Amino acid sequence: MKDLVLSLIAEGGALAGVPFSLAAPLVMVAFGALVVFGFVLPIAGITSWLERRVWARIQSRIGPNRVGPQGFLQWLADGLKNLLKEDIIPSAADKWLFSLAPYLVVVGFIATFAAVPFTSSLIIADLNIGILYITAVTGIVVVGVLMAGWSSNNKWSLLGGIRSAAQIVSYEIPAGLSVFPIVLLTGTLSMQGIIRAQGWAPWDWFFFYNPFTFAAFFVFFVAALAEGNRTPFDIPEAESELVAGFCTEYSGMRYLLFFLEEWGNLYVIGAIVTTLFLGGWQVPAFTDNPMLLAVAQFGTFFLKAYFFVFVAMWVRATLPRVRVDQLMTVCWKYMVPIAIVNMLGTAAWMLFVPETLGRLVQFGMTGLGAVVVVVFFRRVRFHLRRANLKPSDYYYSPII
Amino acid sequence: MIPTFPAIAWPALLPILMVSGLGLLLLGAGLYTDDEETLGWGALAGLIVAGIVTLVLVGGESVRTFNGTFALDGYALFFDWLFIAAGALIVLMSMGYLGETDIEVGEYYALLMFALVGMMVMAAATDLIVIFLGLEIMSISVYILVGSWRTQPRANEAALKYFLLGAFSTGFLLYGIALIWGATGSFRLDEIAARLPLADESTLLLAGIAMLIIAFGFKVAAVPFHMWTPDVYEGAPTTVTALMAVAVKSAAFAAFIRIFLWGLAPVHADWWVVLWVLAAATMTMGNLLALAQRSVKRMLAYSSVAHAGYVLVAVTSGSADGGAAALFYLLVYMFMTVGAFGVVAAIGRAGEPLENIEDYAGLATRSPLLGATMAIFMLSLMGMPPLAGFAGKFYVFSVAVQQDFIVLAVVGVLNSVVSAAYYIRLLVAMYMTPEPAEAPALGRRPYLIASIVIAAGFTVLIGVLPALGLQVARLSFLSMQ
């Protein structure tokens, strides 16, 4: 970022003559706006469309397919429609807090993008405390949710808000503890630093580094899903119990903002998981062209991150919702102890396991992972055969 | 690049490590047994070992470790031993008491140990932050202990009251620490003492000192910060009341004396007036209010307020003799008060506290041993020679006279006279009132009796040999630096 600014204000640059102290914030704001409007908002919208299409396939339905090719523009239509709808504020609601809450939620989520490393150079701010920063700003979301729940002056809303607060605060702990093994290994909290400590090859990823980081990955991903109020942990907005939870009283654009956060947050989860465990934007150095390299890095990072968005959709369509007590049991009695064991185990690993053995374990675990993937696909093929399905029964192309 | 770890003088940590390890062991053992005697014997054995180790450490060189924030000196060891002794007596009391309550035994003993650890930290700390942490460990453990008899509404009320007011006073302590830091730029007492002459912002310093006095005034139950005392002492389980009356108070005084007679000693002229007024008010109000009580437990609560006043007299004088007298008084006060609360626990029965003065009618005939020991404690609290309480009061008041606090000494002596009224009223009830016809039988409680007898023994012993105790207290105080 700093190099970019310096090149811009150098002789002949676009901002020649502007002092650094002014140019740096300007460039940052411009880049931030570009990321928000060019990336964050579309990604949240497109995710909403894709999620509905994916569920539809899983549930043998068609899903939205009217607006644009394959219904691709559905998200724009939805957004436009909600913008035009009347913005209702219930008369018994607390007007100020009611209006403020959705913005707090959205700010909390968009702020995380400031530390998401899209490529080796494309990051708004490579903070030396990047991963903690993301944890921190995510914490603002919960305040917004509580505020929405309370200010609506509605029982369902309040219950939803309170459930959400309990859930997010609880699951922040396993999520935070699962970050620590990686921080231990890399000795840095910076997102770029964590990615640089890994390699492009799967055996250089922290996912396969040792059994503890492998387990930490799952703990983190599940905890992150719960923090994002996703099924199977979406009890704060459980339709069958609480109407729509904390957003029951909301309508129009404010209502949409909550869902913007939910869908967009999926990508953030994917991005963090990719950064911490899956090597981030690391690609083999196949070319000297920095532009080409950046594109490859961006593509790699995006695909890895978006894969987890897909997994979250898949999970949501597959699993039923858990109960409140189960939710707390899973967090405090299983995930927190496992996360602590992961942390201590990784520390012990760093001290006691010699490098060559560690290397072997990395290769072995990667091989095991490959075997699991192969077995999974063979199993799927086996079931397809057993069900006597013809390719036309399950063939699906999003393009056609 | 691994930063160098500071060298640690492990012996300084030994008492704390042993008692907190004991607490953890008891917490774990509490999962497998609820028997108050088994766990009690374990706690007692651990405390005795810790006490012996503490005695072995006595006489070694004074050291400070952790960048001078934690001391191993005679002062810390004196209080370590005092807390361990008080803790052991209370464990012994609890072994005959917990069975009649529905207190969780394992957690009770564990929290008792953690409270002792907090107190030991307070006594050994030479840094305001560490003192604060010790105070919090102690306070939170005691808040929980007060409320541990959950089916008793008055225990719940007491716990909540103590917690709310205690948290409030903690706020004062922290603010005071912050202001003193602002005035001197250090949390360490030796640095504070060295920089006090340079503290140009004296208003800041004075405000900080005032806040500290409020915070510690609350913990030692000095008037006008004593309002919680009778209700909390009455509501808490009697063994916990004993802990609060002796150990919590002594711990607060340990930190108080270390801060004021060492760290803030150079500005003695600034704070003695406040403590003078506080001491006079505490003695007077404590004794006057105790006169009006019918419940013996409440009476002892007010009596403990009054005794905090006597110790404050010694602190007010600001001299080394005053410090030694305060330490000696706390030692004496520990034994007689633990014993008195032990008798209160022995009279009561499950669910029926039986702690009004009528319930003590004819105690001397119903149980000559309980009657005699209670008489010893009452006479000692009153300050009757040759018991320990007399020696304590004698030293405190003579120090006050030496340092020209004659009015304060006169107030103290007058107060002792007033206090005789309610102590003697209890003696009259025990010895000169006939036993009521349907007096409830006293249960057989060997452990409780044992703790009472030990406390009574020490009360007499120190009363007979006061010079020895005073010499120990003086050496302990002088080793503080």
Next chain:
Amino acid sequence: MGTFAFLVLAALLIGSALAVVLHPNPVKSAMALVATLFLLAIVFVLLGAHMIAVLQIIVYTGAIMVLFLFVIMLLNLGDEEVPTEWPRVVLRGLAGMAGALMALQLVRLVAGAPLGRMVDAPEGYGGALMVARSLFTDYVLPFELTGLLLLVAVIGPVVLAQRRGR
């Protein structure tokens, strides 16, 4: 730029801190406290103490205040009544005066601080490394004692609130 940002922040900070004390509704008071703590974190950022800032947000805004709000919302408290009987009015006046005196004293102190005493922060100031280093060397005893304190604080609720299983 820095001074301007600080002045704006300070004004907001004081405003929200006053709202904490003065607002009659407990929930909004707590919300104002959330805002205060958050703005304080931004002040830490301006001072270069990034680590502290982030920890402040995680611990206070993200966890402690959420539980505060949680409890206050469950209690469903109404607006606090403004006291009218004279002892409480007088007490409030006295407390306000004491606070004002304290504030005045602090202002006097800060205004009188010689600028020459200020030093530049060393390299890495406020970063994770420096915080961790002082935490595990100079302040290792308070750190460990805090561990014991938290253990006691965990035992407390379990003892006081557990269901009677036996």
